[in-house]
Amino acid sequence: MALPTLVTEHWYDLRDLSNLSREILEGADKILPHGIVYVLAALIGFVASFLIFVLPSQLIVGVYGERKLIGRMQSRYGPNRVGPFGLLQPIADAIKLMQKEALTPKGADRAVMYLAPIIFVAPAVLLFAVIPFGPKMILADINPALLYFLAVSSLPVLAAFMAGWSANNKYSLFGAMRIVAMSISYEVPLVLALLGVVLFTGTTSLQEMVLWQKHFDIWIVFLQPLALAIYFIAVSAELNRTPTDIAEAESEIVAGYLTEYSGMKWGLFYGMDIGYALAASAFAATVFLGGWSMFGLDKWVPPWMIIIGKTHLFYFVFIWTRGTLPRLRIDQLMAFAWKFMLPVALLNLVLVATERMLWVEQELDDSYLYIFAVVNIWAALGAIWAWSRFLGYRPERNPVRARLVNEAGGYVPVPEAAKGGK
């Protein structure tokens, strides 16, 4: 597919910032000695990404926004002391963390314990390389971008396992074992869900997925609602966010694999957790929510603003679940992955394959996509309902109110009707 020609090549066209940076670099190349331009490019990239992504996303939305929103959900204020509205709180936190001593417990494997946060950081940065921020604002427009994303996003599990294993603490070990078991289980439905998207669009390049959604004027979330639901649950399990944060489960195993970490070593884990969540949100926004395209609005609004907005919208759902849901037990999580999500993802795949075949072989009109969307939304609801019934889920059988008796006495037998099922 050819790139749409909406964006001009002029440097002042802020809808695509790559024009500006190219102009600067070409100009600099004429004046400066040859090698310097690469250093300059790195600097520009660093400053620009800091200004348009890291600062608003990582610090303001990721740290401040999350704390503030959760504070409001919990009927308290959240940070409001440092700077105007507490906006400087993330910076104050970072300064505090850097000043703190990073302890290493006795008997810990020092090398592995030091290496773990570093290994944890690198993939979070790498993940953004394949996210398209605009028609040309993409660092590496590679064909297997989806596979690259999946491969790199499973690397931090290694770092988390190293952290838990090396710390010589039983709680850390619990966390490490849990995160490995959980990540392996949740990779399977995650990949199967994304396979449905790949089948429909016929590409694994993220840029082409965006262009596909732009071309047909439909977001994949409407065609693949089930895939988004599975992606969201699986990715929140991989990212260790509630309701699946069992590897850090505060009320059970203190802080899981992070128990023995302090100072900036902990800070790297904390900051990069947000980085991963943002990367996963950006990926979901690209694959499911149309990426930088917005039904023609991207002609007027800079596309990079659109995708950052969508990323934050998706990230808000992460914050929301964190503020509201209890945590599942590890066996329940595993059972959910293997017994519920995997079969439902397979069902979804069969449906998508059939639709794709009909669409291509019968050379159906583009408007059939809207029919598929309606069919798939109902199919998703039906599949969830039917499979949960099949697994024996009967919520109406269980009493949710206590029985009331007026006289004190002994044991009151439970009536047969109220005994309940699962």
Next chain:
Amino acid sequence: MTDAIKTEPFVLNIGPQHPSTHGVFRIKVTVDGEKVLDAEMVMGYLHRSMEKLAEERTYTQNIPFTDRTDYLSSMANNLGYCLAVEKLAGIGVPARGDAIRVIMAELQRLASHCMAVGAFTNDTGAWQTPVMWAFREREKILDIFEMTCGARLTCNYMRIGGVAFDLPAAFEPAVRKLLRELVPFIDEMEGLLVGNEIFLARTRGVGVLTPEQATNASLSGPLLRGSGIAWDLRKADPYCGYEQYDFDIPIGYQGDSFDRFIVRIEEMRQSIKIIKQALDGLPGGPHSTQVPLALRPPQGEAYARVEGSRGELGYYLVSDDGPSPYRFHIRAPSFINLSALKEMTVGGTVADAIVVLGSIDVVVGEIDR
């Protein structure tokens, strides 16, 4: 192949410093992976020797001590102790004093159950949100305590023969307003948690206690009622005129953590019902009888019990005709309820053990005294 991999159980110390031990309390669990094989309780980190200290102080001086045993329901502790002294010395309480005591004890039960429900959901992993909501409502109840007796947590309000002060004029409208606000809060809290599939999955069938186990371990309070036994001292052995109020005993179905939760929620509704009746029929007259400051009850012994928020809260006093008790003993419901912890946790997972501990609703100040 699996025979070749050597596995062995290991001991995990949950506590004394742990986010979910509700104080300074330690469980030594032997775990095989996630499965709990054995659980041993270690307590005494908060021991303050209250029962011994009480033998050196006069009967009136002991009332503030009882605040600090179960610090989440000081009114009920005050009440239990005062009832025991009154029984020992044969002192009567005027009708108004009894009604005020009932109102205060029920308000305290509401505050304590707010805390219990909130902390329990915190243990299931609902990260702080329900507990903050419950705290918001508990705060209003504590404000009422502050208005009445000047203290919020350690009230020290009951006196031998009645209560310390009469109710202020603003008390009744404030309580009625509070009750109006509490009813929708309880409904909301119940709806949000009972309708939450994850919460149900975490609590249903976890820490099941059969009625036999519950009675054999001499449990009381929501634990016993959660197992389906209709036992409430306010009905079975009424004190402070509880027999004149119309309320029900909520009981559970199979005795799991979820049943204890719904019993607590329903008890909050019943408490509101009792407070409304007590406010409507609040008698006039004195709030307290005159009792000599240096009280010397006749030689003998007395045991008085009240239905505290956590179960049967009993005070046993022996007098040798002196100004201070010869023996002072507290039957602490948390301590006795905790004895069933091992039966409930063994066989479950570590995560279940935390939920079970939360469902018992322990207060370590009361366990160690």
